[in-house]
Amino acid sequence: MKLKVCGLTKIDQIQELISLKVDFLGFIFYEKSPRYVLNHLTLKEIAEISHTGKVGVFVNESIKGIVEIASEAQLDIIQLHGDENENYIANLKTQLPFNMDIIKVIRIGNQTAGELQKTINHQLSTINYLLFDTDSKAFGGTGETFDWEILNELEIPIPYFLSGGISLENVQQLSTLNTQPISLDINSKFETEPGIKDLKKIKQLYEKL
Numbered sequence: 001m002k003l004k005v006c007g008l009t010k011i012d013q014i015q016e017l018i019s020l021k022v023d024f025l026g027f028i029f030y031e032k033s034p035r036y037v038l039n040h041l042t043l044k045e046i047a048e049i050s051h052t053g054k055v056g057v058f059v060n061e062s063i064k065g066i067v068e069i070a071s072e073a074q075l076d077i078i079q080l081h082g083d084e085n086e087n088y089i090a091n092l093k094t095q096l097p098f099n100m101d102i103i104k105v106i107r108i109g110n111q112t113a114g115e116l117q118k119t120i121n122h123q124l125s126t127i128n129y130l131l132f133d134t135d136s137k138a139f140g141g142t143g144e145t146f147d148w149e150i151l152n153e154l155e156i157p158i159p160y161f162l163s164g165g166i167s168l169e170n171v172q173q174l175s176t177l178n179t180q181p182i183s184l185d186i187n188s189k190f191e192t193e194p195g196i197k198d199l200k201k202i203k204q205l206y207e208k209l
C-alpha cells in the first residue's frame with residue numbers, strides 16, 4: 001500500500017520523507033488551514049523539491065489560481081477537497097497539462113450509501129482517483145474518522161485514497177475493507193503540531209504496512 005503524507009511545511013522533514021520513499025507529498029493551498037504551505041515555503045521552494053508525487057490540496061479555489069500554482073510549484077497531482085463539481089473539474093482539466101492527475105475528495109458525513117454512490121458515479125469521467133475523508137466545517141485536517149463500513153456498501157471503480165484521522169491505532173482495521181485503498185493519506189495524527197510531522201510515528205506506520 002502506498003503512503004501520502006499531507007500538510008507538509010518543512011523542507012528538512014520533506015527530504016527525510018523522500019528518503020523514506022513516501023509516495024505522495026501533500027501541500028495545502030487553503031489559506032484557512034493551519035497547514036497553509038505558503039506561510040512556510042515559497043512556490044519556488046516547492047518546485048525545487050525533486051519528487052514525482054507532489055500533491056496540491058485545494059478547497060473551492062479558482063481555476064486560474066490552481067493553474068498558476070500548479071505550474072509555478074511544479075505539482076504532479078491536484079487534490080480537490082471542496083465542493084468542486086464535474087463541470088468545474090472538466091474545465092480545470094482543459095487548462096492543466098494533460099498528464100496531471102486529479103484526486104477528488106468525497107467528504108463523508110451523514111449521506112446514505114446511495115447518495116454517495118451517485119456522487120461517485122457523476123465524478124468518474126473527469127478524475128483519476130477518489131479520496132474518502134471525514135466531512136467537517138474545516139473541510140479536512142480534523143483528525144476525525146468516519147465509519148469505514150460504508151465503503152463496503154459502495155462500488156468504487158477507480159483507485160482511492162483513505163483519509164480522515166488515520167492513526168497507528170486504527171490502521172489495523174483496514175482489513176475490514178472489501179476494496180483496499182491504493183494509498184493511505186495521513187496528516188494530523190502524525191504531527192507534533194499542525195504542519196510539523198512526527199517522523200518517528202511515520203516510521204512506525206511503515207513497519208505496520
Ligand SMILES: O=C(O)c1ccccc1N[C@@H]1O[C@H](COP(=O)(O)O)[C@@H](O)[C@H]1O
Pocket residue numbers: 006007026028030033034035057059081133138139140141142143144163164165166185186187188189
Ligand atoms: O489538513 C488540513 O488542514 C486540511 C484543510 C483543508 C482541507 C484538507 C486538509 N487536509 C486534508 O485532510 C485529510 C484528513 O486529515 P486528518 O488525517 O483528518 O488530519 C488529510 O489527509 C489532508 O489531505
